[in-house]
Amino acid sequence: MEGLQAIKYKRGKLEVLDQLKLPHEFVYENVTTCEEAFDCIKAMRVRGAPAIAIVAALALAVELDHKKDNAQRKEETAAYISKRLDFLMGSRPTAVDLSNAIKLLKSKAEEAVSASSTSGQAVTCADVRLCYIETAEKILADDFDTNLSIGRYGAEYLRRQEMPIPKPVDEAEEFRYFTTSPPGTQGAPDMKYRKLSVLTHCNTGYVYGNGSSQTVFEDVNLEIRLVLSSIPLLTTTRSLATSGHGTALGIIRSLHKMNYLEHAYCTETRPYNQGSRLTAFELAFEKIPATLITDSMAGALFSRMKNEKNISAVIVGADRVARNGDTANKIGTYTLAVLAKYHGIKFVVAAPTTSIDLSTESGDKIKIEDRAKNELTQITGAIVNKDGTVDTSESARVAIADQTIDVWNPSFDVTPHELIDAIITEKGEVLRSSKGEFHFKDIIPERWRRDVQSGTDTETNGSSAIPRTPSEEGTQFAMEV
Ligand code: MRU
Numbered sequence: 377m378e379g380l381q382a383i384k385y386k387r388g389k390l391e392v393l394d395q396l397k398l399p400h401e402f403v404y405e406n407v408t409t410c411e412e413a414f415d416c417i418k419a420m421r422v423r424g425a426p427a428i429a430i431v432a433a434l435a436l437a438v439e440l441d442h443k444k445d446n447a448q449r450k451e452e453t454a455a456y457i458s459k460r461l462d463f464l465m466g467s468r469p470t471a472v473d474l475s476n477a478i479k480l481l482k483s484k485a486e487e488a489v490s491a492s493s494t495s496g497q498a499v500t501c502a503d504v505r506l507c508y509i510e511t512a513e514k515i516l517a518d519d520f521d522t523n524l525s526i527g528r529y530g531a532e533y534l535r536r537q538e539m540p541i542p543k544p545v546d547e548a549e550e551f552r553y554f555t556t557s558p559p560g561t562q563g564a565p566d567m568k569y570r571k572l573s574v575l576t577h578c579n580t581g582y583v584y585g586n587g588s589s590q591t592v593f594e595d596v597n598l599e600i601r602l603v604l605s606s607i608p609l610l611t612t613t614r615s616l617a618t619s620g621h622g623t624a625l626g627i628i629r630s631l632h633k634m635n636y637l638e639h640a641y642c643t644e645t646r647p648y649n650q651g652s653r654l655t656a657f658e659l660a661f662e663k664i665p666a667t668l669i670t671d672s673m674a675g676a677l678f679s680r681m682k683n684e685k686n687i688s689a690v691i692v693g694a695d696r697v698a699r700n701g702d703t704a705n706k707i708g709t710y711t712l713a714v715l716a717k718y719h720g721i722k723f724v725v726a727a728p729t730t731s732i733d734l735s736t737e738s739g740d741k742i743k744i745e746d747r748a749k750n751e752l753t754q755i756t757g758a759i760v761n762k763d764g765t766v767d768t769s770e771s772a773r774v775a776i777a778d779q780t781i782d783v784w785n786p787s788f789d790v791t792p793h794e795l796i797d798a799i800i801t802e803k804g805e806v807l808r809s810s811k812g813e814f815h816f817k818d819i820i821p822e823r824w825r826r827d828v829q830s831g832t833d834t835e836t837n838g839s840s841a842i843p844r845t846p847s848e849e850g851t852q853f854a855m856e857v
Contacts, residue, residue, distance in 0.1 A: 384404065387441055400771065405421060414432075423650070425472070433512035440453075440505040441509060453505055457481065471696060477515055485507060489504055521802070529802075530726055531636060535636050541568055551571075552686075571635070574639075576641070576651075578709075579655045581654065624692050628640050637665070646671055671708050678721060682719055687721055696731060696736065699732075701799060703790065709789055739790035747787045754773055756773045796814070
């Protein structure tokens with residue numbers, strides 16, 4: 377079945393699924409200007425580090441497709457692009473994907489302006505606009521492959537951490553083990569390894585792919601029936617009810633598909649409930665064995681269920697990974713990392729290389745977004761009728777705390793790299809070295825040279841990175857000129 381599309385895009389038209397209304401309502405918002413994109417991001421109708429960058433980039437692409445720059449000269453188009461991107465940068469500060477995308481888009485526009493000097497051809501406003509639009513569209517398209525790779529590398533990394541079972545497997549318990557026998561080999565599976573269970577936090581499950589012409593989405597349990605757009609789309613994001621994608625959630629999907637997964641746990645993720653509203657919905661929709669817990673239950677879960685369920689890892693996404701591996705992610709991530717350490721559970725960050733910020737040395741330099749007080753003291757949800765049924769057609773906002781109490785609401789926290797075992801990127805895994813350090817030099821060498829070494833340092837870093845792709849071509853690195 378085709379899944380839900382979080383972002384629907386064709387050149388000149390951008391629609392964004394309002395994630396605040398999920399899982400009960402599916403409403404698309406037409407985003408036609410940078411102001412609308414800014415508001416959509418700020419209000420968290422679209423959220424998650426890569427999606428924020430994509431919506432910002434594409435909103436300006438829509439403006440340019442409609443020639444809103446009103447420019448007569450190519451320099452004016454570039455100046456318009458720069459000004460609009462600077463404006464969008466203020467929408468949410470913590471996720472680095474947005475600033476990386478902005479750097480890339482600005483540099484591509486500048487390159488287009490100066491292209492005439494090398495090609496001898498006159499460059500027009502239309503060329504600069506087109507160059508911007510194509511770059512923005514490539515950011516969207518590249519993210520698809522990125523997510524799939526993270527899922528595969530992460531699942532393989534976790535599988536390799538499992539130790540063989542010392543005593544023979546009780547055959548009645550067969551379903552709790554996975555086989556390492558290569559596909560197609562004769563004979564019974566060896567069943568030496570337990571399937572593993574994982575916990576994830578927040579929501580990391582959106583994904584990007586080439587669009588379908590029509591999507592029908594039906595879930596009887598939720599009494600939801602949706603008929604999505606019949607317009608053939610250039611590129612779309614599919615999410616929140618589809619298969620095989622996302623970053624941390626992508627790894628869970630891959631584990632499930634590879635038959636390594638026993639159970640996934642997801643936290644509610646207060647105060648905005650991305651876990652209960654979005655991740656729980658995705659897991660349930662895809663019938664991945666899963667259980668929702670409140671954030672405060674993680675310690676009890678590890679202490680009581682670690683052995684029974686073989687809870688092997690906490691897997692989270694990232695909004696910004698500093699040069700030393702310190703990672704900013706949704707508030708509550710740090711607490712989970714401390715708990716994981718205490719219980720001997722791996723702590724894994726799943727992040728595209730666009731989320732690595734080499735110019736920020738360590739986590740204490742990361743700016744953390746503080747959000748509104750009423751995110752803690754009030755909540756919106758669907759109406760529960762007197763007979764216990766849920767009326768998804770109506771929602772209400774209710775107060776859940778004293779409305780005069782002072783509130784602290786940082787949206788993210790920083791997990792020190794000492795608590796992180798592995799950072800899984802689309803280029804492979806980066807492990808904490810025996811000295812307790814992370815090194816990204818081998819995985820993003822060009823960016824390392826540009827941002828860290830400035831071309832003079834010949835030091836070897838002893839990194840335990842395993843780069844899987846020799847080339848750095850693609851959106852993430854095109855900015856490294
Ligand atoms: O406030 P949000 O919902 O934008 O926070 C999202 C997260 O913290 C995610 O874990 C992170 O952006 C990674 S999404 C692949």
